[in-house]
Amino acid sequence: MKRVQLIVNPISGKGQAAAAVPTIEARLRRLGYEPATFVTRRRGDARDFAAALDQRTSLIVALGGDGTLNEVINGQTRIPLAIFPVGTANAFADDQGIRGTVDFLEALLKDGVLRGFDLGDAGGKKFLNMASCGILGQIHRAFWEDRDGPDGAVRLFTKTVQVLRRRRFPPVTLWQDGRPVRRGAGIVVVGNTRTYAPGVSFTPDASPFDGALDVTTLPAPSGFDFLRWTLGVLRGRRLDDPRIGYLRARVVQMGGEGIDCHVDGEYVGQAPLTVSVRPRSVRMLVPRVALGPEAGREAAPDVSLSAA
Template sequence: MPGRNSGRRGTIATALLIVNRRARQGEAAAEAARAALEAAGLAVAPFTPPEGMSCADAIRVGLAAHAVDRIVIGGGDGTLNAAIPALLEAGLPFGILPLGTANDLARSLGIPFELEAAAQVVAHGAVRPLDIGEVNGHPFFNVASIGFSAELAQELKAEAKRRFGRLGYAIAAFRLLRRARPFTAWLTHDGVRERVKTVQVSVGNGKHHGGGMTVAEAARPDDGVLDVYSLEVRHWWRLVALLPWLRRGTQGQWREVRAFRTTALELRTRRPRPVNTDGEITAWTPARFRVRPGVLRVVAP
């Protein structure tokens, strides 16, 4: 539903502001977010969802109460992921105030992590098309993973994320890394079926995941394809050696890493395995992935 001010020169744009107060910086930043957006030149219609209301429902209720030009979400990747259904319904551009632990979508889009700078982008940035990935009907912005990352998502509790931030990821990852064991998977894409022995398969719509790991050096969240990599290492310590490449997105240069681009993928395992989408377990194998190009609009640099 377009705002009353849209399309008129010299008027002030109005933003619906939804802040996840349970995000790592959410409670402290809620009022600061409103002030930063107003300082950047936006009229702000804040909506504080009651306890237990999803981000998608908060957007729906907020839009029913206010006529706005854009939606602004303050939170992390999990909050943004939960907002996708309502963003698809609304058809409005949305902006991001990165208030979470990893903030990988903001990182992929080049949105600054400082609140005031991010607010300036929301007010004055360009409206860009944005793809989403989908696995078994569940949408994701950044990456869906099976294996090590999914097990890490299960192990890393929300309380640890709030208290320790990235350190929480590192502690949980180190504990889990030494227990990591390869599993068998079958990958079907582009008319090819491959049997692999892997510790993790990651399917990326965006560029970054896991607080700064990179799916592929050239990946973009608006390129219309999925970037896939499979870590086919035999020993856990090889993953430690791989870390610099995983941060740069050049892991595909390793002999033990399978990497390719596609628009659709089917992944099967011997027994059901959890699928981690943007930090949350939302699906199980067998998993069918696809990309939905340009279905959303985001305000970004």
Template sequence: MSAEITLFVNPAAGRGRGAHAAQPAAAALRAAGFHVRTVVGTDAADALARLRTAVRGGTGAVVAVGGDGVVSLALQALAGTLVPLGVVAVGTGNDFARSLGLPVCEPALAGRLAAEALKESRFREIDLGRAAGTWFGTVLCSGFDSRVNDRGNRMRLPAGRFKYDLAMLAELAAFRPFPYRITLDGGHALETEATLVAVGNGPSYGGGMRICADAAPDDGLFDVVVVGDCSRTTLLTVFPRVYRGTHLGHPAVTVHRAARVTLESPGLTAWADGEPVAPLPVTAECVPGAVRVLA
């Protein structure tokens, strides 16, 4: 393994925590004897291009410093390679790190653990999802939650997470179930009215919302959670239970397991790892052992 490690940093993650977190992470790697090269792009496309150049150049590992957004970019460069990924999770969501039991908002500890894993060649091979040419590590969603994301991204004010709270209220006011056609592993298509459909490679999204609570990132299958046709009142009752994962026992919720899922519904966009992927229809495929993670 090359002694040069690439520190892939989103300095704006976690309202500026990314810039500060890079320092103890780099210090831990240098103390373990590694040479650290930092990659920071002017925007997402530039950052990904720089990271891909580092991977092609033979970097020994990539340590992503930030939230799920910077991890998602790293996955686009690392999927299908033998270059391992370390995570220093300091964003607002950090669902990828949570799903693997990695430290959250503890950059010095996360840096030390990544350095130790590198020294000991300790990796965990995990699955990734792929949809419309995009790799994802946590959850691909569509329906009510993706409409909230769509609306929130169109809003210029207010800033921060509050705009998504307002977007949720606006979507609740206009709430209606969506007609879905769901095809699992190329079999018979399920046609149903649903509030949302989540395709989970990992258990959570949105900063700890355990929408696919039983999903495991190394079993070769997605957990496909369908929240059926329900009223606003039922949705408001069920939604808080998502943080504990207890919503899976509600009569309006069904869970399927599949390696390949096609979602069709007019006017909806699929989001994965907190980023827009493509308008539906979208096919997601679970790719076993697609990336190595330092753990």
């Protein structure tokens, strides 16, 4: 009998992750799997627990948001991974069209495929979605430093307004595969996937299967610029502004004085930060027919779950 390890963030989705566990365990047993459950208690638990798992575990299911998923891939990439998205932010699940329901998870287990996904590496911290330095890093620093503020989107909006009002935007220096390409950018986003946040795309051409990173550079914005660009990224398209640059690279270096950076929404300190791609570094269970931005396209599986 194959063991499926659930790693659960009990506060994700205002308790939805923990509430779903008994139903998921029962469904797994009905499908012939042996479920095991680990519930996190503090930041870092998911990473440390995942790192200690061995090959007796056939599949990990991460129940939580992007933060829980990020911890698991930073703990291990040997064992295939599925996600049950119920957190505040589910950018990767949004990008791949994965839903946080027990029926959807059962369908994945029955008919999903394992695909090798590229990972980004930002100074030793792995990520699935993106890394960013500059103004967005400032926003996430303010978000992380005020953990007692309002939850989720409200706190992020409040911190965004505060950062834009301060108008302190030191320029980010950027290198593409070792070559200097732009000075004076206010925002640099390095994307492994299209999705920066659910419904938001700064790197609309990015793919986690192409062995490269997509990079978008934006100047320090006025309030009007920021509003216009926000409307553009919400539509998931390239921004029509000659000051905005798009490029691709395997290695991206960001530098400058007082430049804040974040990785998949977690503040990681100040530049310099080197970001590289690790092609096909983690196997993930995804729908056989894509449901995200590539909707309708049949996945090219590395292996089925039953053969893993």
